[in-house]
Amino acid sequence: MSVRRTGPGMPARIPVAGTDPISLDSAPTDGSSGSGENGISRRLLMGLGAAGAGTLLMRPAFASPAAGPAEGEGVGFAVVGLGLLSQGQILPGFHSAKRAKLTALVSGHPDKATRLAAKYGVARDAIYTYENYDRIVDDPRIQVVYIVLPNAMHAEFTIRALKAGKHVLCEKPMATSVADAEAMIAAAKAADRKLMIAYRCHYEPLNLAAMRLIRSGKLGKPRMVVTQMGRQASLSDPADVWRLDMKMSGGGALADMGIYGINGARYLLNEEPVEVRAWAQTDRKDPRFREVEDLIAWQFRFPSGAIANGSTSFDYAPTMSYQVECAQGRLVADPGAFYNGNRLTVQTGYQSQVQAIHEIDQFAREMDWMADVVRGKAPLVSTGEEGLQDMRLMKAILDSVAQGGATVSTAFGYTRAIDPAKVVDVPA
Ligand code: NDP
Numbered sequence: 001m002s003v004r005r006t007g008p009g010m011p012a013r014i015p016v017a018g019t020d021p022i023s024l025d026s027a028p029t030d031g032s033s034g035s036g037e038n039g040i041s042r043r044l045l046m047g048l049g050a051a052g053a054g055t056l057l058m059r060p061a062f063a064s065p066a067a068g069p070a071e072g073e074g075v076g077f078a079v080v081g082l083g084l085l086s087q088g089q090i091l092p093g094f095h096s097a098k099r100a101k102l103t104a105l106v107s108g109h110p111d112k113a114t115r116l117a118a119k120y121g122v123a124r125d126a127i128y129t130y131e132n133y134d135r136i137v138d139d140p141r142i143q144v145v146y147i148v149l150p151n152a153m154h155a156e157f158t159i160r161a162l163k164a165g166k167h168v169l170c171e172k173p174m175a176t177s178v179a180d181a182e183a184m185i186a187a188a189k190a191a192d193r194k195l196m197i198a199y200r201c202h203y204e205p206l207n208l209a210a211m212r213l214i215r216s217g218k219l220g221k222p223r224m225v226v227t228q229m230g231r232q233a234s235l236s237d238p239a240d241v242w243r244l245d246m247k248m249s250g251g252g253a254l255a256d257m258g259i260y261g262i263n264g265a266r267y268l269l270n271e272e273p274v275e276v277r278a279w280a281q282t283d284r285k286d287p288r289f290r291e292v293e294d295l296i297a298w299q300f301r302f303p304s305g306a307i308a309n310g311s312t313s314f315d316y317a318p319t320m321s322y323q324v325e326c327a328q329g330r331l332v333a334d335p336g337a338f339y340n341g342n343r344l345t346v347q348t349g350y351q352s353q354v355q356a357i358h359e360i361d362q363f364a365r366e367m368d369w370m371a372d373v374v375r376g377k378a379p380l381v382s383t384g385e386e387g388l389q390d391m392r393l394m395k396a397i398l399d400s401v402a403q404g405g406a407t408v409s410t411a412f413g414y415t416r417a418i419d420p421a422k423v424v425d426v427p428a
Contacts, residue, residue: 176250227261230316252292258312
């Protein structure tokens with residue numbers, strides 16, 4: 001079985017269609033202006049002058065020596081759970097990472113861990129099991145623990161890492177319940193350590209370009225966001241067996257794929273929904289869907305008047321795509337959240353143009369960002385609170401489904417602390 005996937009459950013690579021370059025994705029960090037072919041000011045897109053960037057990007061470093069390495073050294077990461085994502089994306093991602101370095105592995109399978117440690121240059125005495133995991137407290141090679149376990153295990157292993165004085169990068173969805181997500185945030189506060197949720201799209205050039213284009217006003221007022229996130233799940237894939245188990249996944253396709261659409265609508269519109277209605281269509285005779293819902297469709301209403309229609313399914317042909325319909329233009333990201341091969345088309349009037357997007361290793365980028373957070377050189381963008389908001393929204397969707405599509409309030413009072421479009425640069 002190949003472990004290199006294009007997106008969750010996706011094949012390794014999809015062909016990249018021809019592009020017509022315009023400058024949307026490479027806004028300078030020096031605050032200089034400069035226009036894309038659509039006449040979009042880079043300064044507008046970036047929304048970030050040098051002074052503003054400095055304030056946001058420079059945060060005080062931690063006092064504790066255990067919290068971060070000296071200037072110039074890489075930040076040591078322990079990867080917990082050596083499954084498809086770790087083997088296919090994260091471990092190879094360290095080759096491209098500049099400030100994150102792989103220093104430890106945690107696994108329930110010592111043979112696999114030993115083989116991967118040899119392959120990636122991890123010391124044998126830096127291999128841990130789930131049982132002796134708490135001993136990482138005494139390992140100065142580890143500053144960050146990257147949790148890549150089934151969703152139901154995120155909370156326990158995050159909290160244990162935080163108690164050991166480590167910072168945590170945790171895969172999405174951050175947990176399987178609102179209560180667990182809240183406990184993770186509380187543990188990070190109590191330990192005075194950073195908790196970042198691995199929302200890779202917050203650091204990815206296409207999604208940043210889409211956010212900046214909408215923020216620029218060039219396309220006019222955003223009216224409608226449509227997101228489709230799904231794929232075929234299979235009980236013959238061990239990585240899907242737990243995803244089809246309600247207790248382990250916290251919600252099947254919704255928790256695995258739909259979360260990209262929920263988070264995406266929020267970062268594209270840069271606001272939070274106030275209510276949701278949702279419906280599910282699930283064939284309980286299909287052995288995959290004995291516990292979790294299959295197709296879920298929802299509709300969020302936002303304070304600006306924008307509406308977001310989202311859908312997710314484990315019985316879809318693979319897709320991670322979205323459209324944003326604005327008053328004077330529209331953008332289509334299809335695919336918009338694969339590991340590579342993403343494609344952004346922007347339409348103004350009757351003319352549409354495929355944008356040139358600088359493709360990167362998204363996992364290297366995200367891990368480097370976390371390394372910079374730990375070193376006090378970058379703000380924490382995808383916070384625990386950001387993960388908690390999606391947990392609350394997924395719960396609201398499932399509550400609405402359970403009530404046959406009734407309107408459920410989502411006015412939780414959350415506001416994103418930092419807009420990725422304002423602070424995350426696109427690496428050269
Ligand atoms: P896998 O099932 O492939 O890997 C999970 C690993 O966790 C296993 O290989 C195993 O590692 C370990 N594990 C420990 N206990 C269990 C258990 N009871 N059942 C199954 N595995 C166990 O899953 P993925 O790698 O695809 O997903 C892991 C996490 O990453 C999930 O939270 C998922 O949502 C997230 N993800 C995020 C993506 C993104 O783009 N950001 C894409 C794909 C996944 P070992 O044998 O080493 O103990």
